[in-house]
Amino acid sequence: MEPILEIKNLRKEFKDFSLKDINLTLEKGFIMGFIGPNGAGKSTTIKLILNLMNKDGGEIKIFGKDNIVYEREVKNRIGFVLDESHYYEEITVQEMKSIIAPFYERWDEGAFKKYVKDFGLSMDKKIKELSKGMKMKFSLAIALSHNAELLIMDEPTSGLDPVVRSELLDILSDLMQDENKGVFFSTHITSDLDKIADYITFINNGEIILSTTKDDIMENFGLIKGPKELIRSNNSNGFIGIRENQYGFEALVQNKEEFRKLYGDKIVVEKPTLEDIMVYYTRRGINA
Amino acid sequence: MDIVISNSSEKPIYEQITTQIKDAIIKGVLKEAEILPSIRSLAKELKISVITTKRAYDELEREGFITTVPGKGTFVAAQNKDLLRESRIRIVEEKLIEAVEAAKSIGLSLDELQEMLKLLYEEDD
Numbered sequence: 001m002e003p004i005l006e007i008k009n010l011r012k013e014f015k016d017f018s019l020k021d022i023n024l025t026l027e028k029g030f031i032m033g034f035i036g037p038n039g040a041g042k043s044t045t046i047k048l049i050l051n052l053m054n055k056d057g058g059e060i061k062i063f064g065k066d067n068i069v070y071e072r073e074v075k076n077r078i079g080f081v082l083d084e085s086h087y088y089e090e091i092t093v094q095e096m097k098s099i100i101a102p103f104y105e106r107w108d109e110g111a112f113k114k115y116v117k118d119f120g121l122s123m124d125k126k127i128k129e130l131s132k133g134m135k136m137k138f139s140l141a142i143a144l145s146h147n148a149e150l151l152i153m154d155e156p157t158s159g160l161d162p163v164v165r166s167e168l169l170d171i172l173s174d175l176m177q178d179e180n181k182g183v184f185f186s187t188h189i190t191s192d193l194d195k196i197a198d199y200i201t202f203i204n205n206g207e208i209i210l211s212t213t214k215d216d217i218m219e220n221f222g223l224i225k226g227p228k229e230l231i232r233s234n235n236s237n238g239f240i241g242i243r244e245n246q247y248g249f250e251a252l253v254q255n256k257e258e259f260r261k262l263y264g265d266k267i268v269v270e271k272p273t274l275e276d277i278m279v280y281y282t283r284r285g286i287n288a
Numbered sequence: 289m290d291i292v293i294s295n296s297s298e299k300p301i302y303e304q305i306t307t308q309i310k311d312a313i314i315k316g317v318l319k320e321a322e323i324l325p326s327i328r329s330l331a332k333e334l335k336i337s338v339i340t341t342k343r344a345y346d347e348l349e350r351e352g353f354i355t356t357v358p359g360k361g362t363f364v365a366a367q368n369k370d371l372l373r374e375s376r377i378r379i380v381e382e383k384l385i386e387a388v389e390a391a392k393s394i395g396l397s398l399d400e401l402q403e404m405l406k407l408l409y410e411e412d413d
Contacts (some may be wrong), residue, residue: 030338173332195295198337213339219300269299 002064004028004150004182005049010058011042019044019206022058026199028149029179031172033197033214034186035274037282041206042186043083046154049184050080062150076105079143081153085135089128093138096127104146112145119167133164140171151175153185157193165192172196190274200274202281209281214274222256223276225249226267241280252280289317293334301336305344313353313364314372324354324362351375 003025016234019041026032036042039100049051049060060067062074087096093116101107116123119137121130130138136156143151149178151172157165173196175181185193194200194214201211231242231249238259239251253259256269272280289314310319325333327341334341345362348354352371356362371378391401 169335173335176338177328177332179328195335196331196337198339214337215300215302215340215343271296 001027003061004063005032005184006059006061006064007045007049008059008061010045010060011056012053014050017041017206019048022203024201024208024211026182026184027217029176030198031176031183031185031196032199032201033194034184034201035190035194035278036186036188036203037278038188040188040203042203043154043190045203046082046152046186049152050075050078050132063105076146078150078152079140079146079148079155080151081136081139081143083155083158085127085139087127087135087138090126092124092126092140093121093130094123096138097123097142100142101145106147108145108147111147112141115141115144132159133161134202136160136164136168140168144171144175149181151181151183151185153183155187156185157187158189169193169196190278194274198255202278204278204282217274217277218271220255220257221272221277222253222259223272223280224251224253224256224259224263225261225269225270225272230263230266241267241283243280243283253275291330293336301342302340302347305330305334305336305341306347308346309348310351310353310375313367314376318364320366322364324364326361337353 005024005026007022007024009189010019012019017039022041022045024032034042034045044053048055049062049067051071062070063077064075065072091099097112100111101109115121115137119134119141121134121138121141127135127138132141140156141272156168160168169192172183172193175183176196187193197214199212200214200217202209225248227248228244231239231244231251238253240254242249242251252272259267260269289309291305291308295301297304299307309318309324318324324345327338327345329341331338331341339399340409347355348361349356352365352368354362355365387405388401396404
């Protein structure tokens with residue numbers, strides 16, 4: 001089956017930062033969460049996918065087609081929600097919609113009306129009068145009203161309250177009832193959205209650290225805690241970032257069962273959150 | 289049928305699903321030939337990954353609890369009595385392992401544990 005999104009050896013150089021050979025693949029029917037700290041390269045990657053920035057190397061294919069050669073066709077088939085509002089602030093929701101809709105070949109006015117109603121958007125409000133949550137919902141209504149097959153979202157949940165985040169979760173899980181759709185979203189806060197993510201790709205300092213199913217992470221990674229003598233005898237083998245305190249240590253490991261077998265009752269093994277994974281990988285090299 | 293998922297449990301989510309569907313089949317809550325939700329609708333209801341629900345169904349199918357008919361859906365398979373008994377034995381085994389671990393952690397000997405088990409077993413008769 002052809003991936004809905006495929007990135008190969010993508011490179012982008014800036015004066016003080018570079019994206020180094022980004023590789024990732026998303027099959028249709030699935031949701032991928034793109035996580036990493038601020039400044040890791042998430043938004044740059046998304047801008048390159050949408051061809052809002054020139055790349056320095058590599059390949060991006062959407063629906064199996066080059067994102068630049070087939071830009072028009074590809075963009076008709078994707079919906080996007082960006083972090084910063086990219087709408088005119090002084091006009092109303094209704095007017096903004098009328099500007100955007102004609103760009104899409106498969107605009108579905110009925111779907112748009114339905115989302116507006118579901119989201120409680122008022123059409124005659126000016127864009128600048130919308131709250132952050134409402135702006136996101138407006139972007140989302142646009143993104144979902146032209147039969148998009150791939151939804152790309154940059155930090156869709158940042159600054160949103162838990163109620164709106166949970167609504168977004170419902171919308172996405174509804175969307176995924178169609179096995180031909182795909183969702184790619186970035187986030188630096190591990191949010192409720194991660195619950196339904198099928199794949200997690202973790203980027204740090206312009207490099208992909210890992211890209212795998214969320215189940216793989218949840219079942220194999222572990223947060224282990226134990227007495228400090230263990231890290232001295234083990235020489236920190238297999239630890240991804242260690243945090244020491246006066247009474248012991250905590251470390252992230254990629255194969256918790258091995259550590260459980262090795263140390264048994266001497267350690268406590270916990271299920272890490274995605275946030276733990278992000279934090280420990282980022283600390284790697286500092287303390288390890 | 290109810291399926292309750294705990295995100296904080298050590299037990300992987302797919303396993304929580306298989307255990308609960310198996311229980312429902314063993315207890316007769318889910319009957320032979322009854323249709324199960326699709327992996328996508330189950331994932332949506334439970335707000336979890338499609339990969340997780342797919343894995344749970346694959347597992348149940350491999351163990352013979354359910355069958356998938358392409359284009360029609362997933363159904364509760366005709367149940368084999370030996371299979372049911374075996375899975376119930378496995379549940380007993382799991383609980384015993386828990387008991388043994390608890391006993392070991394406070395230094396209870398095998399004899400003491402066996403004595404306790406004997407008393408409990410006979411008490412019920």
